[in-house]
Amino acid sequence: MTENATVCSHQTSMGDTPLHRLEKALGPYEKKLQKQEAFRRRLGVKEVDQPTYLRYITGDIERFEKERMAFLCMRPDNPHGKELRRKFKARTGHDHYLTPLPYEELDIEDRFGRSLADAAYRACCEYDPEPFPVTPEAGRVEVSNSAWMSRLIKKMGLLFGAEMVRIAKLDQRWIYKDVDIGHKYAIVAVVQHKPSLIDLAPSYFSWSSSADVYSRLKLITTQLTDFIRGLGYDAMYRETRGGGEPELNMVPIALDAGVGEFCRTGRVLSPEYGNNMRLKAVTTDLPLLPDKPIDFGTHDFCMACESCAKYCPSGAVPKGEPSDDIPNPVHNNPGFRKWWINAEKCIIFWGMNKRKWPSCGGRCIAVCPWNKPMNRFHNTVRWLAVHAPHFIKKLLVWGDEFAYKREKQINR
Ligand code: SF4
Ligand code: SF4
Incomplete structure (x- = not known):
């Protein structure tokens, strides 16, 4: 083993070591991590051994065929999507939600919105770099302290621009069928949408925020991939968007990593950002220490709140209790009793007003009461949302609707 290869194994703290300068430089990101941890402790977020989504699993889980994803079903040659494409065309008059109208058919505000969205999305769609080669074994950094390495990876993720980074042991069930990933861990990067833009959903402006976050996540995860490969371990950034060639189902992976809990919108709801965020992963064989899943009572809060269901313009988000009735069996696997999003209604709505x-x-993100700034007032409300009895939770939801004067936009 070379001298360099042994260096990392002893770095557990700042001291007179070859890495103390790097540790010092990453000090602001260490502080950010500590702040995030302190916030969760104050809120009463529990780290648990088993993810709380187990309550929604009722049978064996099979790996999902990505070709059955509603997004991929919109492709003209997809054999699972004939019915969806027929309904889409009949309801919207268009072949695809992404086929743009000429600019001259847009009013002036939407020309700005469209320009913003197209500019924001391009990096995510067109930036697919070949990662650096993995450093050969002779130059590899040996890792004897996976906790230290995990902390370093999180700080690197924050340095590259993520707002949160968590680590999960990669569960093969959450890799799409026929996709082969042998890595042991998934590093989950989180970036929040701009709340002021997402609040304008549905519009080009809210879409531009999602598009911008997709592009940022692509850059962050490619940088993390290259960094890990430089250390001598295999790593790869993974596609998760239905608009690409998805490899991972990000929701359960982020739940395993403790980003948040499963919520009524079918997304991950985190204590910090609600469901107003997007997620992307790097998988790797770098020795890491996975985070634990968390529990802060999301199921109970969603049982007191139906804002996403009430304000979803297409009626795709269900009200009431989790259910066994799968709305679109083509686009979902059985084995769950959960809140099922009606993917067909959602996607067809996307094409309704091009x-x-x-x-x-x-819009299901914009109206969620959890998507509020991290300040003293809202953090107090967050604490109540976690700890208060059901009727107070309902009162909080009522207060949120009253304060934000939400309008229903029905196109069902
Ligand atoms: S579920 Fe409803 S609110 Fe959410 S993206 Fe789909 S149509 Fe919009
Ligand atoms: S809007 Fe309400 S019900 Fe929907 S995810 Fe947010 S908290 Fe849960």
Whole structure:
């Protein structure tokens, strides 16, 4: 083993070591991590051994065929999507939600919105770099302290621009069928949408925020991939968007990593950002220490709140209790009793007003009471949302609707 190869194994703290300068430089990101941990402790977020989504699993889980994803079903040659494409065309008059109208058919505000969204999305769609080669074994950094390495990876993720980084042991069930990933861990990067833009959903502006976050996540995860490969371990950034060639189902992976809990919108709801965020992963064989899943009572809060269901313009988000009734068996696997999103209703809505928006851009995100700034007032409300009895939770939801004067936008 070379001298360099042994260096990392002893770095557990700052001291007179070859890495103390790097540790010092990453000090602001260490502070950010500590702040995030302190916030979760104050809120009463529990780290648990088993993810709380187990309550929604009722049978064997099979790996999902990505070709059955509603997004991929919109491709003209997809054999699972004939019915969806027929309904889409009949309801919207268009072949695809992403086929743009000419700019001259848009009013002036939407020309700005469309320009913003297209500019924001391009990096995510067109930036697919070949990662650096993995450093050969002779130059590899040996890792004897996986906790230290995990902390370093999180700080690197924050340095590259993520707002949160968590680590999960990669569960093969959450890799799409026929996709082969042998790595042991998934590093999950989280970036929040701009709340002021997402609040305008559905519109080009809210979509531009999603598009911008996709592009940022692509850059962050490619940088993390290259960094890990430089250390001598295999790593790869993974596609998760339905618009690409998805490899991982990000929701359960982020739940395993403790980013948040499963919520009514079918997304991950985190204590910090609600469901107003997007997620992307790097998988790797770098020795890491996975984070634990978390529990802060999301199921109970979603049982007291139906804002996403009430304000979803297409009626794709269910009200009431989790259910066994799968709305679109083509686009979902059985084995769950959960809140099922009706993917067909959601996607068809995206094509309904192409003059105004290319996708809904997440009205179900915009109206969620958890998507509030991290300040003293809202953190106090967050604490109540976690700890208060059911009727107070309902009162909080009522207060949120009253304060934000939400309008229903029905196109069902
Ligand atoms: S993205 Fe829009 S249409 Fe789809 S579930 Fe959310 S609010 Fe409903
Ligand atoms: S809007 Fe309400 S019900 Fe929907 S995810 Fe947010 S908290 Fe849960």
